[in-house]
Amino acid sequence: MELERLVQALGPLEVLGGVKAEVRDLAYDARAVTPGAVFFCVPGERADGHDFAPEALARGAVALVVERALELDVPQLVVRDARAAMAPAADVFFGEPTRELEVVGVTGTSGKTTTTFLLFAILAAAGRRPGLLGTVEARVGGERRGVVRTTPEAIDLQRTFREMLDAGDRSCAMEASSHASVLHRLDCVRFRVLVFTNLSQDHLDFHDDMESYFEAKRRLFGAEPRPVAVVNVGDEYGRRLADELPGAIRFSGEDAAELAGIELKLRGRFNVENALAALHAARALGIEDDAIKRGLESVRGVPGRFESVDRGQPFHVIVDYAHKPGALENVLRAARDLADGKRVICVLGAGGDRDRGKRPLMGKLAADLADVVIVTSDNPRSEDPEAIAAEIVSGAGGAVEVELDRAAAIVRAVELAQPGDVVVIAGKGAEQGQEFADRTVPFDDREVAKEALAAMQETPT
Numbered sequence: 001m002e003l004e005r006l007v008q009a010l011g012p013l014e015v016l017g018g019v020k021a022e023v024r025d026l027a028y029d030a031r032a033v034t035p036g037a038v039f040f041c042v043p044g045e046r047a048d049g050h051d052f053a054p055e056a057l058a059r060g061a062v063a064l065v066v067e068r069a070l071e072l073d074v075p076q077l078v079v080r081d082a083r084a085a086m087a088p089a090a091d092v093f094f095g096e097p098t099r100e101l102e103v104v105g106v107t108g109t110s111g112k113t114t115t116t117f118l119l120f121a122i123l124a125a126a127g128r129r130p131g132l133l134g135t136v137e138a139r140v141g142g143e144r145r146g147v148v149r150t151t152p153e154a155i156d157l158q159r160t161f162r163e164m165l166d167a168g169d170r171s172c173a174m175e176a177s178s179h180a181s182v183l184h185r186l187d188c189v190r191f192r193v194l195v196f197t198n199l200s201q202d203h204l205d206f207h208d209d210m211e212s213y214f215e216a217k218r219r220l221f222g223a224e225p226r227p228v229a230v231v232n233v234g235d236e237y238g239r240r241l242a243d244e245l246p247g248a249i250r251f252s253g254e255d256a257a258e259l260a261g262i263e264l265k266l267r268g269r270f271n272v273e274n275a276l277a278a279l280h281a282a283r284a285l286g287i288e289d290d291a292i293k294r295g296l297e298s299v300r301g302v303p304g305r306f307e308s309v310d311r312g313q314p315f316h317v318i319v320d321y322a323h324k325p326g327a328l329e330n331v332l333r334a335a336r337d338l339a340d341g342k343r344v345i346c347v348l349g350a351g352g353d354r355d356r357g358k359r360p361l362m363g364k365l366a367a368d369l370a371d372v373v374i375v376t377s378d379n380p381r382s383e384d385p386e387a388i389a390a391e392i393v394s395g396a397g398g399a400v401e402v403e404l405d406r407a408a409a410i411v412r413a414v415e416l417a418q419p420g421d422v423v424v425i426a427g428k429g430a431e432q433g434q435e436f437a438d439r440t441v442p443f444d445d446r447e448v449a450k451e452a453l454a455a456m457q458e459t460p461t
Helices: 003-010 049-058 082-093 112-125 154-166 178-182 210-221 236-244 253-259 269-284 289-298 325-339 358-369 385-396 406-416 445-458
Strands: 014-016 025-027 037-040 063-066 076-078 102-107 130-133 138-140 143-145 171-175 191-196 228-232 249-251 316-320 344-348 372-375 422-426 433-435 440-442
Touching (some): 003 082, 025 082, 037 049, 037 082, 102 269, 112 130, 112 171, 112 269, 138 154, 191 210, 191 236, 191 269, 210 236, 228 269, 249 269, 253 269, 269 289, 325 358, 325 422, 344 358, 344 406, 358 385, 372 385, 372 406, 406 422, 406 445
Parallel strands (some): 025 037, 063 076, 130 171, 191 228, 228 249
Antiparallel strands (some): 130 138, 138 143, 433 440
16 A cells, blocks of 8 residues: 555645655554554553654664654654554555444443353354454454453554454454543444443543543444444433433343343343343344344353353352452342352452552442452552552451452352352453563463362362
C-alpha cells in the first residue's frame, strides 16, 4: 500500500518529508518493526514511542506517525493523537475487514467472557464459522491462541480480523472492554450487534469515577454504523443506556422463561442473564431458535468462570475470576444456592496497582455472604500484600483469616471444607501466573486446588 493511502485515511494532518513510500506493515512497538513498516510513536505511561523512533528506523521503518516532528530524515505524519490514529490506519491497511466479518461484541463489568463463549457456540451451531476474541483465549480459523489483553491494540485487532477472514471465519464473537473504548482500540470496528451486560465498580484506577466508566461503555454504542443494542435492563446503568438508545433490545434476569426448553449447563442466576444476552444477540443476527438452543446447550463451562474442580471430594470447589464487587456478589450468591444449607468458604484477594476503593467493598461482601473468609494475595504487583489485605479486612467488619501465601490459603480452605460445603476461590480464574513487582511466577488456582485435594485424599484418616 502506498503511504499516501494512509494519509488519506487519517484525514487532515501535517505531512513532513513526502508520501512516496511503500507500506508493508504497521507497528507501535519498535521491537516488532519489519522493513517497510509505518511506526506509530505512541506516548505511554512508562515510555514514549517517540524515543524509540531511531530504533524503528534502524529496523526498516519507512515512515513515522508522530505527535511532534522529530529531527529524523524520514516521512512523518503529524497527528494530534498517535494512538487514535492506529485504528483508521489499520482498518484501511488490512482492507476494512469488519465490513465483511460479522462482529458481535459484549461489553460490561461482568459476564463478558461467558456471554462471548455462548455467542461463539451459537454462531458455530448456526454455521456462521466464528472466530473468538476475549480474556481467556482467541480462536482464529479454529486455532486457539493465547491473549495479552481482553481487547488487543487497534493494529493487532484489525490484523486479527483479517487473519480470521483469510482462515475462513465469517463471524466473530468478542469482548469489548472499557479500556479499549477509551484508548481507541475499538474505533473502526463495525459491530453488527453490541451487548451490554451490567456495570459495577471496577477499574476506577483508570476511569475517574463511575460516570466516566459508564461513558466509556456508552461511547461504543454511538459508533457508525450503529450496532443493534442488546441491553440488560435489570442493571441500573443498563436502564439508563437503553433509554438513550431507541430500538434497543431489552432483557433482564426476570425473563428466564425465554430459556424454557433449553438445558443450560451453567449454574447461577448471573449465567441466566448471560444466556439471555446471547439469545437476544443471536436473534438480532437472524439466527434461528433451534441453532440458539443447540449452541447454548453445548457450553458445559467456561475456563475460570464458576469452574468446578472435582477429584471426587464430598464438597464443591469452585474457581472464578470474580475480582470486583458485583462479580463476587454474583458468585457467592450462586455458591450459597449450591451449598443448600451447608457452608460457603471464600478465598479472595485484590490486585495491586488497581482500584483500591473496591477492596473494603469486597471484604464486606465476602463477610456477609460466606461463612468462612480467608483473605490472601492476588497479583500484588508493586504494592505490599499486607497492606492490600488490610484494606479488604477493613470492610469485613468481622472475623476473617489472613493467609498471604495464596497456595497455603487454598490448602486451608480445602482442609476446612465439610461434606456439602462450597469452597469459592475468587479473583484469578484461568490466569496462569501471580504478578509481583519484578516478576510473574507460574500459578493456577485450579491446579493448586487439585493438588490440595489430592494431598487431602492421600492423608491417612
